[in-house]
Amino acid sequence: MGVKMKTTSKGEEHNSHPKGEEHNSHPPYVKIYVGLLVLTVLSVVISAIVHREYAPPFVFTISTIKGLLIALYYMHLKYEGRIIISLALIPLVIFAIILFIFMPDILSTVKQ
Amino acid sequence: MKAEGVREVEIQEIQIGQEYEKVGIPFQKIGFWIFLAGEIVILGGIVASVILFRLSYPHWFEESVHTNATIAFINTLVLLTGSLTAVLSHQSAFSYNWGKAQLFLGLTALCGLVFVGLKFVEYSREIHHGFVPSRNVFWMSYYTTTGLHGLHVLAGTLIIFGVMLYIKKKKVPEAVENAALYWHFVDIVWLYIFPLFYLT
C-alpha cells in the first residue's frame, strides 16, 4: 500500500523546467564575446593614456557596460521573471547602501 | 484558483505531479539565484569597504603601480573566454546536446584552472618583492579582495567539475545553467576588481 514517492524525482513532479520555452532566439554569444574583448582592451588603453587619478570614471563605466552585457545576455536576465530580477537587483541596492551611508564616517577624518 | 473549470469541491483525485501550484520557474533556478544574491552581497561588502578605504587613503596610486597589469589583463581574457564557453554549455544543455555541454564545461573549468595558476604566479612574485598584506592599505585590500575572488573562481571550477559528473547520470539542464551562472557572477566581480587594483 505504501507508495514509494521518490523525493528526488521532484524535477518532474512540479515546476520542472518547461521544455524548450526560452532562448529560442539565441542572442549572438560570440558577437558579445568579441565586444567584451574590445571593451577590455579599450579600458586598458584609456587607463594608459589618461593619468591614473582621472581614469576611474571612464574605466568603471566600461566595466559597468561589460557587466550589463554579461548579466543581461549570458545570465539571461533579459528573459527572467520578476522574482529572479529582484533577486539580482536587491544586492546592488545593499551595495549602494553600504557604500554611501558609511561614507561620511569612514572619510570623516583624513588619516594621519 | 480553479483547476481547468472544475469546481474545487468536486475534485476527488489528482494526477500525480499535478498537485502543486504552478509557478513557472524551476526550483533549482530560484534556489541558485537566492544563493547567488547572498554571494553578491558578500563580495559587494568587501568591494564597498575597499572603495571606502581607497577614498580615505590618498596615495593609493603610487602603490597600485607595483601590481602586474599584464597578468591581470591575461586573466581578464581568460575569464571572458570562460564566460563564452559557459554560456555555450548552457545553450547546448538546454538543446539536450549533452556531449557539447560536457565539452564546453570542460573548457570553462580549464579557464578557471589557468586563472588560478596565473594568480599563484602573480602573488608569489609580489610577495617576493616584499609587498606583504600588512604593508599598507593598498596591499591589504588587494590581497583580501583578489584572494577572496580567486577562491571563488576555484569554487566555481569545482562546481563545474561536480556538475560534469552529475549530468552524466541525471540529465538536468538546470545544473549546467547554475554552473554557468556562478561563472558569470565571478566574471562580473572581476570586471570591477581589475580596474580597481590594476588600472587605476
Add this chain to the structure above:
Amino acid sequence: MGGSNMSGEHHREESFIKRYIFSTDHKVIGKQYLITGIVMAIFGGVLALFFRINLANPGFLSHEQYNAFVTLHGAIMFFWVAMPILLGGFGNVLIPLMIGARDMAFPTLNMMSYWTFFLSAVILILSMFVPGGAFSGGWTVYPPLSANPEVLIGAKWGANLFLLALAFEFASMLMGGVNFVTTVLTMRVRGLTFMRLPIFIWMEVIASLVFLFSVAPLIAGALMLLLDINLGTHFFRVEAGKAGDPILWQHLFWFFGHPEVYVILFPALGILAEVFTTYARRPIFSYKTFVYANIVAAILSFLVWAHHQFVAGINTISALGFSITTVLISVPFSMSLVVLGLTLAGGSIRFTPAFLFGLFAFLMFIIGGLTGLPLGAVASDIYFHDTYFVVAHFHYTVFTIAVLSSLAGIYHWFPKMFGRRINYTFGKWHAILTLVFYNGFAFPAFFLGLAGHPRRYYSALELGYLQKYQWIHELMTISTVLLLATQVVFIFVFFYSIFAGEKETEPNPWESTTLEWLAPSPPPHLNWGNFAPLVERGPYEYAKNGKDIDFIPQGRLVKLKGETAEK
C-alpha cells in the same frame, strides 16, 4: 478525513544512521535543530547564572572569565538558541507540512545545513578551551579590542574560533534560508495562493530573506577581522600612518545586527498569530495589514542600524537620520501588535499552556517595544547608551522571542511533532513561573539603567553612585537562579514526554485549520503518503458558520491517482 490509514505506511528500509543521524527528512532535521537549540539554551543559561552570581557578590569569577561568559552568553542566545529554534526547528518541521509539500526543495542541502550548524556549535564550545581562553570582547566583537591580540586576553585563538563558529553558523542558516524560500515559492500545494498562506509561513520567508541580505556584509567584515588578527593587516586596527577604522566594523556589524533581531522576531510573531487564532477561535483581525506591515518593517529594518552607534563617533547628522528611521519603525510593529491583540476580541479563549505563553510573550513584547523608543530617540540615548536600560530593553524583546514565543510554539506543535502530549498543569505552572522570574530579573534592570549603571561591569561596587544598588543585583541574581531552575525542570519534562508522554492519537487536538493538522501526528516519511492536501479557503476560517463547529479546515486530503512516481 482520510488521513488516518496512512500511519501504517512503513519507511523505506534505511539504516539507523540514515534515518536519524544523517536523515534528509525535514521533520527529523527540524527536531535536531530544536533539541540542539534547547541544549544550547541551557548552556547559555548556566553561563548567565555564573556571571549573575558574580554580579551579586563580585570575586566569584575572574575578570576575563566574566567578560568571556558575557560574550558567550550573548552570542549563544542569539545564534545558537534563537536562530536554530525559530528558523531551523520550527521552520524545517512546519514549512513543508503547512504548505502541503512532501519535503524541502533541497533535502540534502537541508541535512548539510544542520550538520554545519552542529559543527559551529562544537567549534564555539572548543573556543573556550584554546590557549588564551575564550574570546572576551563582547558578542559584538568590537575592534580594536578584538583585533589586537596583545590588548585583550583570549583575542588570538579565542577570537579566531569564535569568528569561525559564527561563519559556519551563518553558512548553515543561509542554506536553510535558501531551502525555505525556494520551498515556499515553488512547492505550495494546489489552491494555496500567496494570500492564503498561513502567517507563520509568510514570517519564515520574510525572516529568511532579511537574513540572506543582511548577513553578507558581516561575513565580509569577519573575513577582514580574521585577517587583522592573524596576518597583521589593519582594516580595523589603528596604527600611525596606516588607514584603519574601528567605526567601519561597527557599521558592518550593526548593518547585520539589527535586521538580525528582526529575523528572529518575525517567526515569533508568526507563532503568536497561529497560537492566538487557534486558541481564541477567531480569524486574525486583518490578514493583509499584518503581512504588509511586516514587509514594510522588513524593508525599513535595513535603514535603522546606526542607532547602536549614536555616541560612537558617527556623523551626527546621519545619526539624526537613523533616529528618525528607528522611531518610525515602531509604527509597522505597533500595527502588527494591534492586529494580533484584536484577534482575541470576540473569541472564546482556551487557556492552554501554549496560549498562556503566547499571551505572556505578547504582553512582554509590548513592554519591550515601548522601551525601545527611549533608546531610538537620539537625545535620550546619549544617557541610556550602554547602560542596564539597554540590557532590560533587549531582554524584554529577545527573551520574549527566544523563550516565551518558542515555548508557545513547542507546546502548540508538540502533539504534531512527537505524537505525545505534555502535561497541561505542568505547562501552565511553567508559563506562570517563567513569567514571574523573568520579570523579577529583567524589570529591575530598567531602574539600574535610569541610575546610569553601565553594562558589562564586572562589579558595581567600584563606582560610588552604584554601590547603593547592589541589592538590585542580588534580587536579579535570585530571579535568574529560579528562572534557570524552572527551565531545567521543563527540559526533563520535555524529554520525558517525547518518549513516555501520554499518546496523542487525534491528528488535530487543538481543532486548528492549517494544513499540518491534516497529517497524522507524528507525520510519516513524505508526510501525506498517497494523498495530497487540496486547499479550498483561507487559513483562519474560524467562527464562520453556525453554532455547532467553530472552524473549517483550510483544505482536505485528496487521493492521488496515476502510476507511482517510481520511474
Add this chain to the structure above:
Amino acid sequence: MLPVNISADGHLIDLVLKISIGGGIVIGIVSFAIVLYMIFKFRRSKNPFPLQDVPPLLKKVIYIDFAMIIFDLVLLVTSSYAWAYFYIRPIDKIKKEALQKGEKYVEVNVIGRQFFWTFIYPGEDGKFGTSDDFKLANVLVVPKNYYVFLKMTSGDTLHSLFIPNVRMKYDTIPGRTTYVWFKPTAEGQYDIACAELCGSMHYSMKGIMIVMEEEKYKEWIKNPIYNSEDIISMYEFKR
C-alpha cells in the same frame, strides 16, 4: 533613580527622557488594560462560541496606531532638537556664542587608556603646548558656571566618557578626536565612568569630576595639587 542633573542644559535631555518613558508607560498601561479586558470578557467559560465579528467598541483600538504615530513625532521633534543643540552645532560656534553672552569657558583634553583617564589641562595661560600644561589621572577639575569643552581621543582601544550628573556620554576612539561640552552649575564631586567595554578592568575605570567656585579654581590652577583627596580636603568639600 535618575542622578541629580547639574548641567545647565541637562534639562533638555531630561525632558526627552520624561517624554519617551512617560509616553511608553501611558501607552503600555492602555494596551495592558485592553488585553486583560479582552481576556476576561472573551474567555471560553463566559463566551463558549466565538462571535462572528469583532465588537464595534473594540474596533476603535486601532486608534492606538495613530496615538503611536503622534507620540513618535513628538518624541522625534524634542529629541532631534536636543541632539542638534548638543552635538550638531560646531564646537567653535558654541564657543563664540558663549563669549558673546559674556560666559567664559575652559578646555580640557581627555585621553582614555586601558583602565584610566588622562585629563590634560592648558594651565594658567589657557593655551595648550605651553610649559605650564599639566596632566591629572582620573581627576577632572572644572570651574562652576563655565562652559567646559572636552576634546577626547583614546590611546589604545574604545572607551566612552560617561558623566551621569551632566547627562553626557561619548566614545573615545583611537585615531579620531571627538568633542563634548557641558556647563556645570553646582559645586561638588561627581562620578565619571567608562561605558564602552575596553577589557578586563573596564568596571574600575572610574574618575572624579570636581566642580569648584571660580576663585578656588583660579587659586588651584596656579599650583595644581595632583591628588584628588588633597584637592577635596584643601577646598573643604562636603562629601
